[in-house]
Amino acid sequence: MQDQYRTVAHAGVHEIEISKSRFICALAPAATEEEAQAFIARIRKEHPTARHNCFAYVLGADGSVQKASDDGEPGGTAGVPMLQMLVRREVRYVVAVVTRYFGGIKLGAGGLIRAYGGVVGEALDAVGTVTRQRFRLATVTVDHQRAGRLENDLRATGRAVREVNYGADVRIEVGLPEADVPGFRAWLADSTAGTARLELGGEAYGDA
Numbered sequence: 001m002q003d004q005y006r007t008v009a010h011a012g013v014h015e016i017e018i019s020k021s022r023f024i025c026a027l028a029p030a031a032t033e034e035e036a037q038a039f040i041a042r043i044r045k046e047h048p049t050a051r052h053n054c055f056a057y058v059l060g061a062d063g064s065v066q067k068a069s070d071d072g073e074p075g076g077t078a079g080v081p082m083l084q085m086l087v088r089r090e091v092r093y094v095v096a097v098v099t100r101y102f103g104g105i106k107l108g109a110g111g112l113i114r115a116y117g118g119v120v121g122e123a124l125d126a127v128g129t130v131t132r133q134r135f136r137l138a139t140v141t142v143d144h145q146r147a148g149r150l151e152n153d154l155r156a157t158g159r160a161v162r163e164v165n166y167g168a169d170v171r172i173e174v175g176l177p178e179a180d181v182p183g184f185r186a187w188l189a190d191s192t193a194g195t196a197r198l199e200l201g202g203e204a205y206g207d208a
Contacts, residue, residue, distance in 0.1 A: 002061035002134065004132060004133045004205075005090075005093070005131070005205070006090055006091050006129045007029050007094055007130060008027050008029050008091060008124070008127050008128070008129055010029070012026075012027055012123065012126060013025065013027075014119065015119075016115070016122060018111070019111075021105070021107065022100065023098055023115050024099040024100075024119075025119040025120055026039075026043050026096070026097045026098075027094065027095070027096050027124065027127050028094070030059065030093055030094060031059075031093055032059070033057075033059065035095075036059065039095050039097065040053070043097040050099045050100060050101050051100055052071045052072050052073055052078065052098075052100040053071050053097055054070055054079050054097070055067075055068065055095065055096065055098070056069075056082035056083035056086055056095075058086045058091065058092055058094055060093075061092055061093075061132075061205065063087060063092055067083075068083040073100075073116075074109055077109050077112035077113050077116065079116075080113075081112075081114075081120075082116050085121050089121065089124055089129075091129055096123070098116055133205065133206060134203055134205055135160065135176055135204055136176050136178050136181060136200060136201070137174075137176075137203065138175075138198060138199065138200050139171055139174075139198070140171070141169050141171050142170055142172070142192055142196040143169055143195065144169070147164075150172065150192060150196070151172060153191055157187075159174050159176070159184075162175055175206050181200065
């Protein structure tokens, strides 16, 4: 499993004009194929009169799912260069839709490939990317008396506090890099005089 991956910081739109044709690239993070397809459908609905709404998406931290569509453009001139740009820029869990309003001047295969790939590259620059780090989820259970200080100490030392639940005891969920688990266990015992319990859970990705 990948220790980290890059994805788009948020959804965004970037537009260029080439020989009177408008190329509008909409980018968004997508966790699943369903999310990617829903985004593609939404963009198509926003541009019902456009000649083409081509798309590409890459899912999985290792880029294991890759799909692309030329949506009526000559084969290999739209979806493939879009997908190649996403892969080349090493972004994951991302979907791109390029809407083209035809300007009356044919660009030829080379021109289309440059336009579709280029607008995705420019959109990635405009929207920006973030790195997600793989974490081991861990739950710390501590008494109310120590909880406030412990939470402050966790945040002060840069640990990713994900959730705090107050009940009979206080449960604090943190995300830890795998290599940090032994050191964290020792730090926690020292900070709470051995009174806190640590339970290790599954894995997730969060901000690096």
